[in-house]
Amino acid sequence: LTDIRADGVSAETLTRWMEAVGRERLLNTRSTTWRGLDEAERADMTDDKAVALMVAHPTLVKRPVIEADDAVHVGWTKDVQAAVL
Numbered sequence: 001l002t003d004i005r006a007d008g009v010s011a012e013t014l015t016r017w018m019e020a021v022g023r024e025r026l027l028n029t030r031s032t033t034w035r036g037l038d039e040a041e042r043a044d045m046t047d048d049k050a051v052a053l054m055v056a057h058p059t060l061v062k063r064p065v066i067e068a069d070d071a072v073h074v075g076w077t078k079d080v081q082a083a084v085l
Contacts, residue, residue, distance in 0.1 A: 004058045014051045020072035023050050033059040
C-alpha cells in the first residue's frame, strides 16, 4: 500500500499504469488540482506531459490504483471490486 499523495509516485510507475489503463482513465481531470492548473498546462495533453503533471501533482492520479494478478485497476467500481475481491 502506497499513499501517493504523501509519498508521490515515480514516472516509471505512472507510465506502466498508463500503458495498462490509458491516460484518460488514470489522469483525474475532475480534480480541483486539474482545475487549478493554467490553460497552458492542460492544453495539448500527451502521455509524457500527463506523467510529468502527475509526478508534480500526485492528486491528479485517479485513486485508488490497484495492482493485482498482473493487472492494473483504477477506481473502486463494482467491476474493480469483483476483480480484486
